[in-house]
Amino acid sequence: MLRTVEWRNNKLSIIDQNRLPAKLVYIELGSVEEIADAIKTMKVRGAPAIGAVAAAGLVVAAIRSSAQTPVELSRAVEAAADVIRSTRPTAANLFNGIDRIVAVLRRNNGRPVSDVIGEMSAVAGDYLEEDVRGNQRMGRYGQELIPDGANILTHCNAGGLATVGYGTALGVVRAATEAGKSVHVYADETRPRLQGARLTVWELMRDAIPVTLIADNMAASLMRQGKIDCVITGADRIAANGDAANKIGTYSIAVLARAHNIPMYIAAPMTTVDISVPSGDAIVIEERSREEMTEIEGLAIAPKGARVINPAFDVTPAELITAIITERGVLRPPYSESIARAAGV
């Protein structure tokens, strides 16, 4: 299985996703600055993947700090946590990953520095492993919803590349395939950053799962022709009521799916659920640079000085979501109840 985030011998490596699909290159992230830059510039992206990088990244920060005392260690890690927290605002997993490691630090307050770092490193390792195992469980639950022969629409990349490995939405696709079902994926190219074209198509082709690339504006027409049986996407933050923030365009698909009576599934780990947020209205939507809209690898595709907007995400209201597939099972409406139960609150 392709690993997007590696954590071995206290070294953190990632696939540089800005090099895909042309080149599969791993890079080591050896400092807080490199980690923050990798998240901001989307060398690593996908809510679960950046959560994992943030968790392991704090251990890198701890080691790099050369802290001699518990106070120095605490100061260094908390400062690194602040830097990494400020990279991107929307994905719940980023904050979850940081909180998990900061909790280890605080719980072990006063213990010898090396012991605390050892503990942090072990928890970060577990966090990454649990991401993969959780995706596999999610896949097994989710694939039961997929009919044999299904044509599945997905948006952006919620695959192995968006996680530590295996994937959320594409994990469900993989599990359906492993269960012997024949499925075919339509991958929205996902403007402006083309994660569908660059990443989803790449990773499905690599696994020999049939995939067809479409422009984002083609999905509706396919739905009308009866060529899409279900939609599965990932999510970046799920509110307590089931409203889900995900890559810009997901809401569009959800409205279209409803209009064509097509089920709309979200596949996401519980680390994406943020029960402190009552509804989608309270989710902060990142606005990214204008150049993502007006240029592709430096090539201008719009007039100089064009006014643009570039929200990275939108919010799909719970009422448009048929089910939320998690590693703890398939959650159904009313989500305020099923989410609270799954979250154990």
Add this chain to the structure above:
Amino acid sequence: MLRTVEWRNNKLSIIDQNRLPAKLVYIELGSVEEIADAIKTMKVRGAPAIGAVAAAGLVVAAIRSSAQTPVELSRAVEAAADVIRSTRPTAANLFNGIDRIVAVLRRNNGRPVSDVIGEMSAVAGDYLEEDVRGNQRMGRYGQELIPDGANILTHCNAGGLATVGYGTALGVVRAATEAGKSVHVYADETRPRLQGARLTVWELMRDAIPVTLIADNMAASLMRQGKIDCVITGADRIAANGDAANKIGTYSIAVLARAHNIPMYIAAPMTTVDISVPSGDAIVIEERSREEMTEIEGLAIAPKGARVINPAFDVTPAELITAIITERGVLRPPYSESIARAAGV
């Protein structure tokens, strides 16, 4: 006013739209081959514009043929008509423009060659002038539907660049501005060929009409936020029942507009109406090359060998269209009646 198609002294020139927005360049089309190539490769695009090029193009073909006899002339023009007809299948105007000139040829069967060419040239000139005047009338009718302060969503380019001049959907926007209304346009970039980003934004900026570029997948989210007051697009072929083929993604917007209770207007000249086609099901949808999806100006944006689809158009069913704005007035449902009345059948 910017002229996209020029017909002067029996010379046919167009703006090469593949050079925009970087460069505004006119090129002369001096042979049937150049005309067919310009249409196929979309140096000229937009249903009314290619209709105009086809009409004038037949005169170019007649002159270039050096026909000495009526029979030779007839043979040359009919052959040219066949070549130009086969360039692109969907836009009704292409066939309308050809039929108009072929009718002149046939009507004048047996007259001296130079007289027939003179007649064809005059009719082609009228055809182009009527396109511009028709757009201006369409604009005056259509702008009455636009509230002052409106935020208007448009898709692809149905502007001056899609016509001989002034535009259909953007003609309505221009007329609203000329009527003293303050309007703002959201322009879908319109993948894969980016006509919205490259052409619509360019021509509106040139006229100082406020415009904001968005990715195709952002419109739904803006609608949900109440930021879009109406949608206006052009059309490539309108069936007798009001079903309208237009740039891929138009159907998507129409479904989204309906879900958000936003009016959806189509602006198109009567040359786009094809009453011989009973409904949208019978409209041929062009499938274009895979490279339009996988490359941008030669730059690969998807893995090598990726399977793609690339339908250039989709069909919006009449029931999703609030009104069809034409140079003969604003047509309302039931369209089978209002279209027949406007077409004089």
